[in-house]
Amino acid sequence: xxxxxxxxxxxxxxxxxxxxxxxxxxxxxxxxxxxxxxxxxxxxxxxxxxxxxxxxxxxxxxxxxxxxxxxxxxxxxxxxxxxxxxxxxxxxxxxxxxxxxxxxxxxxxxxxxxx
Amino acid sequence: xxxxxxxxxxxxxxxxxxxxxxxxxxxxxxxxxxxxxxxxxxxxxxxxxxxxxxxxxxxxxxxxxxxxxxxxxxxxxxxxxxxxxxxxxxxxxxxxxxxxxxxxxxxxxx
Numbered sequence: 273x274x275x276x277x278x279x280x281x282x283x284x285x286x287x288x289x290x291x292x293x294x295x296x297x298x299x300x301x302x303x304x305x306x307x308x309x310x311x312x313x314x315x316x317x318x319x320x321x322x323x324x325x326x327x328x329x330x331x332x333x334x335x336x337x338x339x340x341x342x343x344x345x346x347x348x349x350x351x352x353x354x355x356x357x358x359x360x361x362x363x364x365x366x367x368x369x370x371x372x373x374x375x376x377x378x379x380x381x382x383x384x385x386x387x
Numbered sequence: 388x389x390x391x392x393x394x395x396x397x398x399x400x401x402x403x404x405x406x407x408x409x410x411x412x413x414x415x416x417x418x419x420x421x422x423x424x425x426x427x428x429x430x431x432x433x434x435x436x437x438x439x440x441x442x443x444x445x446x447x448x449x450x451x452x453x454x455x456x457x458x459x460x461x462x463x464x465x466x467x468x469x470x471x472x473x474x475x476x477x478x479x480x481x482x483x484x485x486x487x488x489x490x491x492x493x494x495x496x497x
Contacts, residue, residue: 313424313471315487362430373418373477373485375435381428 275299276379278363284385285353293348293382295363303327304346305376306338307362315362321346353386360384389414389478391488399494400464408459408491410474417477419450421459424471424490433459433472464495 276297285291297304305328306318320328321340335351350357363379390413400406410419418437422430434441434448436457441448445464450457461468471490478484 313490315473315475317485360428375420375432376475377432378422378430381430383428 276363276365276377278361278379278382280382281380282383282385284387286387287353287355289353290349290351291353291384292350293361293363293384295346295348295379297344297363297365297377297379299365299367299377301365301367301377302343303366303368304340304343305364305366306346306348307364307378309360309362309381311359319346319348350384353384355386358384358386388484389416389476389486391474391476391486393472393474393488393491395491396489397492397494399496402464402466402495402497404464404495405460405462406464406493408461408472408493410457410459410476410488412455412457412476415455415479416452417479419452419457419474419476421448421457422473422475423468424473425467426470430473461493464493466495466497469493469495 279294303322305320309315318332319338323343324340337349340346360381360383362381364376366374366376368374392411394409420435421433436448436450438452445462447460473490474488
């Protein structure tokens, strides 16, 4: 029973393409997040959704668009991929999250490589 | 914004040794969490510890929020403890800032 799952695990694509990463959580949590981990292992939050509503939108190029069809799913769509988008993208969820960040649980990550 | 620094940046231990990892933050925080990123890249939740002390098996953590630091203790280390340990904090400013530390890379030798 995977708590937070992501697909695909690996994604290799050409510059200029559009791709999506999917995330699902079965923990019944209200809030979901996307994080980016760069090649130096630095982790940074990108987006947060609470009950399908965007809460946090950090300084991220507008080529990145999150979509939450329901509170158990948060997908990340990336348009016009660039070399600098290569990274590992982690999805996470937490039970609450509206007033701040509570305990977070992470998915396995998606390693995106842009050629 | 808040700065989160972890020390040491790198640590090599023999199996069975004990270690202490430190997380310093430059301003008051609402909460703090410790994670272990294993060699396969998985981020594993260790402790959610805004203050006080918690223990889970060979691991324990203490956060002294008033002095702006948290410590992660690993006792009787095993090779499976290898990986990178991160702390992450939420600023109290109400701006929804969640900041990860720079990490401590731990290698436990058999």
